Amino acid sequence: MMKKISLFSDGSSLGNPGFGGYCAILRYKDNEKIISGGQKLATNNQMELKAVIEGLKALKNPCIVEITSDSSYVVRGINEWLENWQKRNFAKVKNPELWKEYIEVAKTHKIKATWVKGHAGHRENEICDKIAKEEAEKLKEY
Numbered sequence: 001m002m003k004k005i006s007l008f009s010d011g012s013s014l015g016n017p018g019f020g021g022y023c024a025i026l027r028y029k030d031n032e033k034i035i036s037g038g039q040k041l042a043t044n045n046q047m048e049l050k051a052v053i054e055g056l057k058a059l060k061n062p063c064i065v066e067i068t069s070d071s072s073y074v075v076r077g078i079n080e081w082l083e084n085w086q087k088r089n090f091a092k093v094k095n096p097e098l099w100k101e102y103i104e105v106a107k108t109h110k111i112k113a114t115w116v117k118g119h120a121g122h123r124e125n126e127i128c129d130k131i132a133k134e135e136a137e138k139l140k141e142y
Contacts, residue, residue, distance in 0.1 A: 002110065003028055005063045007055045010070060010118075010128035011047025012136045020047040021135025023128040024055030033058065034127075038135035047132065048074045049098045053105055062108040070118030070125055078102075078113040 006027040013020045020042025026033045035054050042050075048071035056065065069075055077085075082099065090096035116122045118129065 003061065003063045005059065005065045006124075007052065007065050007067045008069075008124035008128055009048065009051035009055055009067065009074070010125060010132045011042075011044055011049070011051050012129070012132035013042055013044040013047055014133075014136045014140060017041055017043045019136045019139040020044075020050075021132040021137070021139070022047045022051035022054065023131035023135065024051045024058075025124050025128060026055055026058060027124075034131065036131045036135050038139050040139055043095075045071065045073045046095055046098060047136075049077070049095060049102060051128070051132065052078075053098065053102050056102075056105040056109065059109065062110075064110045065112070067111060067113040068116055068122075068124065069113065070116050070122075070129075072115055075113040075115040078106075078111065 008025040011022045019040060021038040023036040035058050048069060052067055052074060085093045116125055118125060
């Protein structure tokens with residue numbers, strides 16, 4: 001029996017590209033785990049996708065995962081575009097390394113991605129947004 005996991009994610013980039021931060025919240029029943037980090041030079045889309053990748057990496061067993069993101073790039077990439085991108089070997093696709101990493105970490109899971117409007121009071125999205133920005137700001141300070 002596969003566990004049902006909710007993965008909420010967001011990414012941030014100061015400058016786009018600039019200092020980047022990401023955050024994922026994993027929820028199983030009443031348990032939540034926050035995963036976050038950043039990198040010195042990143043675009044917003046890269047950080048949005050990195051949040052999903054790092055969230056999936058934290059899962060130890062195959063799961064049914066519902067990803068909730070305010071990034072239509074990530075949601076449509078997962079739900080609509082990825083299959084064709086793979087068929088044409090990621091020709092003219094931005095961030096192919098990240099998408100290939102996503103495929104690798106996603107392959108044992110059943111995944112559905114859902115888009116939510118950003119900054120619209122969605123609790124987990126707001127938390128991820130705040131933490132992702134903090135991660136980016138931290139890098140700026142060094």
